Amino acid sequence: MNSPTDTTALAQDEAVQLTSELIRIDTTNTGEPDTTVGEQAAAEYVAGKLAEVGYDVTSLESGAKGRANVFARLEGADPARGALLVHGHLDVVPADPTEWSVHPFSGAIQDGYIWGRGAVDMKDMVGMTLAVARRFKRDGVVPPRDLVFAFLADEEAGGALGAQWLVDHRPDLFAGVTEAVGEVGGFSITLADDLRAYTIEIAEKGIAWMRLRVRGRAGHGSMLHDDNAVTKLAAAVARLGQHQFPLVVTDSVRAFLDSMTELTGLEFDEDDLAGSVAKLGPFARVVGATLRDTANPTMLTAGYKANVIPSVAEAVVDCRVLPGREAAFERELDEILGPDVEREWITHLPSVETTFDGPLVDAMTAAVQAEDPGARTVPYVLSGGTDAKAIHTLGIRCFGFAPLRLPPDFDFTALFHGVDERVPVDAVRFGTRVLDRFLRSC
Numbered sequence: 001m002n003s004p005t006d007t008t009a010l011a012q013d014e015a016v017q018l019t020s021e022l023i024r025i026d027t028t029n030t031g032e033p034d035t036t037v038g039e040q041a042a043a044e045y046v047a048g049k050l051a052e053v054g055y056d057v058t059s060l061e062s063g064a065k066g067r068a069n070v071f072a073r074l075e076g077a078d079p080a081r082g083a084l085l086v087h088g089h090l091d092v093v094p095a096d097p098t099e100w101s102v103h104p105f106s107g108a109i110q111d112g113y114i115w116g117r118g119a120v121d122m123k124d125m126v127g128m129t130l131a132v133a134r135r136f137k138r139d140g141v142v143p144p145r146d147l148v149f150a151f152l153a154d155e156e157a158g159g160a161l162g163a164q165w166l167v168d169h170r171p172d173l174f175a176g177v178t179e180a181v182g183e184v185g186g187f188s189i190t191l192a193d194d195l196r197a198y199t200i201e202i203a204e205k206g207i208a209w210m211r212l213r214v215r216g217r218a219g220h221g222s223m224l225h226d227d228n229a230v231t232k233l234a235a236a237v238a239r240l241g242q243h244q245f246p247l248v249v250t251d252s253v254r255a256f257l258d259s260m261t262e263l264t265g266l267e268f269d270e271d272d273l274a275g276s277v278a279k280l281g282p283f284a285r286v287v288g289a290t291l292r293d294t295a296n297p298t299m300l301t302a303g304y305k306a307n308v309i310p311s312v313a314e315a316v317v318d319c320r321v322l323p324g325r326e327a328a329f330e331r332e333l334d335e336i337l338g339p340d341v342e343r344e345w346i347t348h349l350p351s352v353e354t355t356f357d358g359p360l361v362d363a364m365t366a367a368v369q370a371e372d373p374g375a376r377t378v379p380y381v382l383s384g385g386t387d388a389k390a391i392h393t394l395g396i397r398c399f400g401f402a403p404l405r406l407p408p409d410f411d412f413t414a415l416f417h418g419v420d421e422r423v424p425v426d427a428v429r430f431g432t433r434v435l436d437r438f439l440r441s442c
């Protein structure tokens with residue numbers, strides 16, 4: 001029989017090993033179902049690790065061959081309480097090995113880091129979750145409430161063949177779940193020598209990918225022509241790309257800024273909010289993008305020959321919309337684009353927002369503080385999107401909490417989808433201890 005200390009150490013060792021092994025399974029999500037092939041192997045690996053210690057595992061495909069997902073439930077002490085979902089995605093974005101110092105699918109453990117695509121997004125959290133789930137089963141730990149572990153496909157392409165499909169077609173898998181934790185939060189930002197704030201994601205901007213289309217009269221490029229689709233579209237795209245949407249401090253962003261002021265004394269001047277947010281260091285990259293809606297043109301298509309004026313021109317724009325701003329954003333959009341431009345949503349995933357309070361938040365804070373005394377937790381808004389977009393539509397409160405204690409100078413957010421993605425081994429060991437405490441007290 002192992003002592004608790006032994007099993008704590010074992011879980012931390014396992015989390016590091018599992019993360020490395022998961023990285024070695026190339027689960028690149030190209031965005032094209034035909035060329036996205038690795039999720040099946042990763043799901044089989046995860047299912048095997050859970051079954052090995054005695055879990056009843058549900059493995060299923062989400063809408064297409066090979067888009068594999070794994071669910072397992074651990075019964076808690078109080079079945080009357082809603083279950084907590086702990087979810088992670090198994091896919092990763094592509095990586096070009098020629099740009100990397102180590103092969104992106106090597107899972108190398110060297111220089112104090114686990115290296116490879118997925119190291120922070122998010123095979124680290126998958127490894128930590130698996131390690132804690134395995135420990136609980138081996139040690140006979142009964143958590144206070146049911147825990148549902150979910151390992152999902154297709155997050156990196158928006159989840160249509162992953163979380164969104166499961167929510168639409170298999171809501172039974174989420175039965176009884178009232179709250180959820182997943183990416184992107186729980187990592188530390190160093191505010192002073194020995195003062196760290198751990199971010200907890202409580203909101204996400206909406207994702208709205210939009211196609212613009214302008215129709216005109218086709219004609220010969222050599223002649224006078226006052227109804228050119230390319231000219232009209234280009235003007236509309238330029239107007240939109242140069243437009244700055246109004247500064248809006250949502251409740252969630254206000255909660256983050258207030259916490260920062262309290263912890264650091266830094267004031268966030270309303271007249272120069274972007275400037276004062278920049279003082280937060282690398283994390284300003286995320287926070288700055290949560291101060292207003294954005295609309296970035298990303299694709300243009302028109303024409304087929306130099307001397308033919310085409311009758312149609314199209315563009316794609318990546319819009320990110322703050323919670324509560326949807327209607328105002330669309331009104332502003334229509335004003336900028338004008339009557340000649342048709343628009344349609346290619347992808348439209350509304351924003352997500354909850355509040356930074358309640359026993360679950362207290363449990364996260366307590367678990368962090370037990371491992372990092374004096375640390376604080378702070379709520380924040382993610383400028384991107386996660387599987388929480390789909391999961392929250394079931395009425396589930398979603399948080400981003402994948403705990404990592406990071407070195408002060410480590411530019412964590414730059415590693416998401418970045419070159420030389422890596423996670424400190426110590427951070428994964430720390431995160432495993434925090435997750436373990438959290439899930440015992442949730």
Ligand SMILES: [Zn+2]
Pocket residue numbers: 089121122155183
């Ligand atoms: Zn991710």
